[in-house]
Amino acid sequence: xxxxxxxxxxxxxxxxxxxxxxxxxxxxxxxxxxxxxxxxxxxxxxxxxxxxxxxxxxxxxxxxxxxxxxxxxxxxxxxxxxxxxxxxxxxxxxxxxxxxxxxxxxxxxxxxxxxxxxxxxxxxxxxxxxxxxxxxxxxxxxxxxxxxxxxxxxxxxxxxxxxxxxxxxxxxxxxxxxxxxxxxxxxxxxxxxxxxxxxxxxxxxxxxxxxxxxxxxxxxxxxxxxxxxxxxxxxxxxxxxxxxxxxxxxxxxxxxxx
Amino acid sequence: xxxxxxxxxxxxxxxxxxxxxxxxxxxxxxxxxxxxxxxxxxxxxxxxxxxxxxxxxxxxxxxxxxxxxxxxxxxxxxxxxxxxxxxxxxxxxxxxxxxxxxxxxxxxxxxxxxxxxxxxxxxxxxxxxxxxxxxxxxxxxxxxxxxxxxxxxxxxxxxxxxxxxxxxxxxxxxxxxxxxxxxxxxxxxxxxxxxxxxxxxxxxxxxxxxxxxxxxxxxxxxxxxxxxxxxxxxxxxxxxxxxxxxxxxxxxxxxxxxxxxxxxxxxxxxxxxxxxxxxxxxxxxxxxx
Numbered sequence: 001x002x003x004x005x006x007x008x009x010x011x012x013x014x015x016x017x018x019x020x021x022x023x024x025x026x027x028x029x030x031x032x033x034x035x036x037x038x039x040x041x042x043x044x045x046x047x048x049x050x051x052x053x054x055x056x057x058x059x060x061x062x063x064x065x066x067x068x069x070x071x072x073x074x075x076x077x078x079x080x081x082x083x084x085x086x087x088x089x090x091x092x093x094x095x096x097x098x099x100x101x102x103x104x105x106x107x108x109x110x111x112x113x114x115x116x117x118x119x120x121x122x123x124x125x126x127x128x129x130x131x132x133x134x135x136x137x138x139x140x141x142x143x144x145x146x147x148x149x150x151x152x153x154x155x156x157x158x159x160x161x162x163x164x165x166x167x168x169x170x171x172x173x174x175x176x177x178x179x180x181x182x183x184x185x186x187x188x189x190x191x192x193x194x195x196x197x198x199x200x201x202x203x204x205x206x207x208x209x210x211x212x213x214x215x216x217x218x219x220x221x222x223x224x225x226x227x228x229x230x231x232x233x234x235x236x237x238x239x240x241x242x243x244x245x246x247x248x249x250x251x252x253x254x255x256x257x258x
Numbered sequence: 259x260x261x262x263x264x265x266x267x268x269x270x271x272x273x274x275x276x277x278x279x280x281x282x283x284x285x286x287x288x289x290x291x292x293x294x295x296x297x298x299x300x301x302x303x304x305x306x307x308x309x310x311x312x313x314x315x316x317x318x319x320x321x322x323x324x325x326x327x328x329x330x331x332x333x334x335x336x337x338x339x340x341x342x343x344x345x346x347x348x349x350x351x352x353x354x355x356x357x358x359x360x361x362x363x364x365x366x367x368x369x370x371x372x373x374x375x376x377x378x379x380x381x382x383x384x385x386x387x388x389x390x391x392x393x394x395x396x397x398x399x400x401x402x403x404x405x406x407x408x409x410x411x412x413x414x415x416x417x418x419x420x421x422x423x424x425x426x427x428x429x430x431x432x433x434x435x436x437x438x439x440x441x442x443x444x445x446x447x448x449x450x451x452x453x454x455x456x457x458x459x460x461x462x463x464x465x466x467x468x469x470x471x472x473x474x475x476x477x478x479x480x481x482x483x484x485x486x487x488x489x490x491x492x493x494x495x496x497x498x499x500x501x502x503x504x505x506x507x508x509x510x511x512x513x514x515x516x517x518x519x520x521x522x523x524x525x526x527x528x529x530x531x532x533x534x535x536x537x538x539x540x541x542x543x544x545x546x547x
Contacts, residue, residue: 011346014339017417018365021376024386028379036379037389082272089265097269104280106522108478110495111515114502115283118290118512138279141272170264199369202480215371222375223485226382234372245367249360 022238029232036228047232057233060214064198067129067213071136072193078137079144079189080182086145087152088160088178105142112139113206120207127209135207140196144189151185151252184251191248195241284519291513300508308513318514321494326521328483328493329476332415333469336423339416340468344427349436359428362421374485377414381405381486406488414482419475423468430464463533470529474522494518 028036032044051057082101085091104112116135120127155178163173201215208216218237221230292304312318347358365373380386381404388400403409438460442452480499483491494514501511 007342007346007350010342014343014420015361018362018420021373021380021417022365022368024380025372025376028386035384037384037386078272078275081268085265085268085272089268091265091269097272100273100276100281103276106474106526107280107284108474108480108495108518108522110478110480110499111287111518112280112283114498114508114511114515115287116279117502118286118508119283122286134279138275141275195367199367199371201369201371215369219371222371226375226379230375231379234375237372238368241367241369242364245364253356 025231025235025238028228029235031228034228036226036231047228048236050229051233051236057214057217060217063129064214067132067136067204068194068197071133071140071197072190074133074137075140075144075193075197076148076186076189078141079148079193080186082141082145083148083152083185084178087149101145102142104138109139109202110206113203116203117206127207129208131207131209132204132213135203136197136200139200139203140193143196144193147189147192147248147252148182148185151182151188155181184254188248188252191244191251195244199237199241287512288516290509291516293509293512295507295509298506308510309517311510312513312517318494318497321492321497322514322517322521325477325494325518328412328415329473332412332419332476333423333472335412335416336420336472337427337465337469340420340423340427341465344424344431344464347424348428348431348434359425362424365417366421370481373418374414374481377410377417377486378405381410381413406486406491408487408490411483411487411491414486415476415479418479418482419472422471422475426468426471427461427464429467430461434460459536463536466529466532466536470525473525477518477522 027040029047030043030045031040032046033041082097086094086098091097113135116131120131125131159181160173160177163177164170168176198213199215201219204213204215205219218230218233222234290300291308292306294301294303294305294307343362347355351358368376378385382388383400383402383405385405387404388397391397392400434457438456439452442456447455478495480493480495483493484496485491495518498511498514498518501507501514505511
């Protein structure tokens with residue numbers, strides 16, 4: 001009974017549901033009409049041109065890079081330390097370390113954001129790009145840790161033991177054996193952290209002062225307006241995000257085969 | 259030994275970062291929940307007044323109940339939708355398993371705002387779904403209740419968190435030994451009783467883990483109800499947001515936040531008990547077999 005056609009149809013329906021928003025954005029960002037509705041009116045690239053020439057968005061994009069590049073770097077670095085401690089070295093309280101890394105992921109973002117806001121005001125720290133970066137690193141850390149750990153657990157421990165047997169010190173074993181083998185995990189972690197950082201809105205809006213990165217700028221557009229140009233912008237954001245994720249996943253999975 | 263110290267020194271910066279950026283802020287939030295506001299200043303004398311006010315306020319009690327109700331409802335909906343999908347990926351897909359899982363996770367990376375924007379386009383009165391249904395002649399008048407309603411919020415919450423439920427269930431199905439299902443059938447159990455007495459109990463840990471993830475994320479979701487719920491979009495999270503913004507009552511906002519965290523912690527404890535018991539049962543069954 002369960003081997004029949006029904007489960008397959010159900011799976012198709014569910015995947016269709018998951019891709020419905022992306023499909024609609026794609027369809028209507030090429031549609032030559034001011035109105036986002038059926039029937040379709042013909043093909044145009046006009047909306048993309050309108051987005052690409054918007055100076056305000058360009059400035060926001062620049063700020064987004066100023067935030068997301070360091071966030072991805074810090075989150076990858078801390079994630080690498082955590083993943084190494086969790087998978088490669090004897091450590092007391094492994095469970096505690098794992099729980100504390102997952103903690104920021106489990107706290108509702110608004111609650112974490114207001115808590116960080118209180119801390120900033122108690123310490124009399126002005127909100128700036130630096131506070132956005134610090135706040136984002138901690139919620140992205142769980143993701144980078146898991147990605148890097150997933151690469152580390154596949155590395156053959158005997159390679160490190162062989163290096164140690166041949167007289168390599170702990171540091172040079174790490175630098176010449178472990179690090180090259182985990183490099184793919186680091187790169188994958190960086191790309192995924194970058195995407196998570198650039199699309200993060202809630203925490204960013206609480207912690208940003210005068211400088212408003214792209215996610216904050218587009219937020220007010222996306223919240224209150226609907227237009228084909230926004231549609232084109234949404235598609236471009238989706239395309240860049242997915243390209244980054246694809247690169248990251250490609251790098252991570254390549255390490256599986258070696 | 260040198261190696262054991264390495265693990266410790268590696269974890270120090272990680273602990274430092276999480277303590278400074280997550281644990282310390284939450285503790286200060288806890289301290290603030292016992293303070294009071296007088297005019298525009300925060301009065302730092304410990305009091306339980308904020309908690310008493312939450313317990314006594316019908317509005318806050320209702321909002322807390324409503325938010326957690328949403329969490330339970332979306333967890334149940336995603337479980338029903340996701341269960342056959344997880345079974346299919348684990349038991350019917352052979353070669354393309356990782357492709358199926360990746361395709362499931364890809365929509366998560368489009369970002370909250372883009373997703374909400376797309377759903378507003380889909381659900382609006384002159385949106386894609388309504389105009390499509392009118393074009394093919396199913397309806398004459400647009401369905402107005404699609405957008406800015408509790409229905410819209412729950413459709414999109416389901417959309418947002420379904421992949422997490424499928425992941426949890428998929429792990430449970432991967433661990434499920436097919437021979438147990440076959441044995442039940444051989445011993446004369448029908449499809450329904452095999453499901454109820456073998457498959458369901460053995461996939462329960464995945465169901466609980468998936469439900470917990472979905473529940474936590476739905477309860478913490480601020481943007482979806484706010485931007486798609488219209489008048490129904492007020493949640494306990496948006497109330498906290500208001501108290502820290504326009505209403506300027508940080509202590510009361512902190513007390514509500516900590517009430518939420520305490521309830522979430524209880525949910526975790528409950529789920530942990532269910533999971534540990536069922537895996538204990540599993541280990542016992544494996545030991546006997």
